Amino acid sequence: MQYPISGGQIIGFSESRSGSQTFQSTNPATGSLNEWHFLEATPQEADRAMQMARQAFRVYRQKPGPARAAFLRRIAELLEEGAEALVPLYVAESGLPEGRARGELGRTTGQLRKFADQAEDGSWMAATIDTADLARQPIPKPDLRKCLAPLGPVVVFGASNFPLAFSTAGGDTASAFAAGCPVVVKGHPLHPATGEWVARAIQQAAEQTGMPEGVFSHLQGTTHSLGASLVQHPATAAVGFTGSRAGGLALAALGQGRQVPIPVFAEMGSINPVLLLPEALSAGDKWAAAYAQSVTLGTGQFCTNPGLLIGLEGEALEGFRETLAREMNQIPQACMLGEGIAARYIRMQETLLQENGVRRIGAPAAAPGVNCVPPTVAAVSGSDFKASPTLQEEVFGPFTLVVGCRDEGEMLQVLESLEGQLTGTVLASEAECGQYRVHIAALESRVGRILFNGVPTGVEVGPAMHHGGPFPATTDSRFTSVGADAIYRWARPVSYQNAPQELLPEALRDANLLGIWRTIDGVPTRESIHNE
């Protein structure tokens, strides 16, 4: 599969080239500009994409689950068929190695297929039926049926750190399509060619599987105003975003400030605290090696890299820090995703290193090339950590701060001072899991996922995954952006009272034609309703 990279906007089934401003992406590994020129989308193009999405919603929301599934599966096929063309674009724009590109492509097509399965199956709609009881006193009980309905057009912001899995055809887009929502993507300006290529695949899949024009559009731009206009557009029903706290908060405020407020699901990163308990520390070298990998994975540019390690100060922690720093310096570092991101890493780690009581462990390794940065381990005492809100800020990149607590009381205070997080990790022996219940509960109450004796990087895509967490990790702790339940961000329940069969969504009719799990009079079942 070959698609041109022509630099325009993908709006419905056409390309639009109204703009006059252009921009280029840079190859972070070389620092030189990539060959393609991209047009900045105009306000009129943004409006047109949203208007078309609104029109498409009327048709797309009625498409049966299997039709949506075919659309999603076709996208996955086209991405796979075009892998040899797509991977070089990804590498040229992200500086990430080819293996990562192929791995992320596999994850992306895997997500598309999982959401296809969900769309086809339909159990996600949470069909619930309370049957009538005409003999009930004092008044008859009506027939009441409820299931989820799609919200409407969704705006998705591409993420810098996952050009495939959290961008144009990423989890937000796939879950919104599965729910029955059209999607308008605001591509990330660091990887516009990757974005356009994927957008053309989605466009082709939509045409090939008979989806309404406008079910998908893709806009390019480097300005805040483009994104703002999409969030504020009256046709927009919800927004998905993965990125910085500043960006997420700005979009959330725009979503709230509308005449009709809409949900903005922003995943804003996290420092992913790790609780290192003494017996686990005694196997410190094993964990130091594993954490050196986890901190530096993807050059520290994952949402789940562990940026904070909390232990009791002493010889064991000292040894752990030294080993961690040594191991991290030995791992070859790829460049960061862009010049701005690398510069921000350097600035942020310097800011943190200048906070009261913070010191660097070991000497900085030489940064081997363009946009490369030295991995950093820093140390601080529990009391200095508690005193500085700055030390809770995410340093996006291969940085981690080790907090040495005076005793278990201070360790609890440090845990209780933490902001909301995507993940929290406990490294502990079996006995310690019992002994430190209060500490573990304090961590658990601040995170979306708590894990034991492992590393937080590596986010499973499954029904039991919760990739979310209390503010400021996300804007809404009740929803996940990874895994099957990500679909619930894009739907709302509707109840039908005494509705004729033909006006009910298929999921709610007497005959369970979809064969889905439904809750009938309080009991989960796949049976049909048989009326005498």
Next chain:
Amino acid sequence: MQYPISGGQIIGFSESRSGSQTFQSTNPATGSLNEWHFLEATPQEADRAMQMARQAFRVYRQKPGPARAAFLRRIAELLEEGAEALVPLYVAESGLPEGRARGELGRTTGQLRKFADQAEDGSWMAATIDTADLARQPIPKPDLRKCLAPLGPVVVFGASNFPLAFSTAGGDTASAFAAGCPVVVKGHPLHPATGEWVARAIQQAAEQTGMPEGVFSHLQGTTHSLGASLVQHPATAAVGFTGSRAGGLALAALGQGRQVPIPVFAEMGSINPVLLLPEALSAGDKWAAAYAQSVTLGTGQFCTNPGLLIGLEGEALEGFRETLAREMNQIPQACMLGEGIAARYIRMQETLLQENGVRRIGAPAAAPGVNCVPPTVAAVSGSDFKASPTLQEEVFGPFTLVVGCRDEGEMLQVLESLEGQLTGTVLASEAECGQYRVHIAALESRVGRILFNGVPTGVEVGPAMHHGGPFPATTDSRFTSVGADAIYRWARPVSYQNAPQELLPEALRDANLLGIWRTIDGVPTRESIHNE
């Protein structure tokens, strides 16, 4: 059961009397002050109630479902045992008839018991388990388990129009307790004695069933600042409110403006449009009688009274309007809930009657007593309706506006101009349900519950109820304030990765000790997990 009405704050297991300002409630039926004097809660008392709730949360969240259920059931018992004392307070403060008081008490205890059942059962926690696969390539699949956890202390605002079912021990409080959240109620100042009596019952139930002190507090006050301080308190995790749009929007803005934003679930009323299709209109008299009852039910002070009827202009609609007005004038009207509410009704209906093209149907009936108001039917054309946003404002009271559309095209435009609503109703023959699909879909997309050939008043309390709706009916269309799913407002998912059995919530352990429905590897089941 007798409780004193002493006018203080119920904070934890004590009464607090720090304030110096007092207020009294009025008997709306007579216009005279009730005997009791209530202290306005001080900022210090508000802070103390929230601090205690935060402390209580640590213990209460760990209480097993059956313990929470026992607490909820005991509240229901105490309310029932005290009915003879409670009902007169309710009547003296609401002006509503005794039958309504008893009916609402039954609904309230019914809700408490339904949420008790849910707490005891535990299936609501949506336990989901993805079992490990250590042989998976390229990396082993971890054991991942997810269920819902309570958010933390919830602030509930009592509602003027349901002194029992949506106030101190109403659905918000009951569902929050069931989820594992402590509750601080800001009582509605129109019924402080009813509130205090119920608060004392909850306090006693908490003590008798061994709940931690602070699981419940009740504060009285007439000022906005008290409510604002509760929403802004750092210990508050979520808010439940039923009331006016202005009030709901103000609280939602406070919730969003916090350093850590929190969800404010505000149900802000609705005009509950009714689509009157021609064949149903031909049986107009039957529907006119039913709608006269529904519009005036509870003196029009329900969230679901139908305030807007939409039909095709013509003789049939004219006849319907006349009959409706006549029938409404014949229904004896009770007083409104308070002087301010009655005055606002008069002002609002006059405002609407002065809008372009609006006319009153029939002569106003005499208002028979203190705080009584004349029921009103008004008529307007489709084009005038579309031109006036004012005509979409809720007139809280026995008012309804009949929109006469020129043709089916204009009828669709009227439907598409509507704001979000709690309910929408279709009165139609079987054939019309097919013929008017586009109209019905337009209505459906704007409501939380759509019902056929009935009246929207009467909200079933069951799993399939969705009492919510798109903005501005509520601040969050994805959640309901009535029925089993109301519990989901107060919880968030937490994932556990490779967690030891003893650190898992009971719902997620291998042995399904709670006997709940769980989703294991994608399939609903009540089986335990048996590890070889």
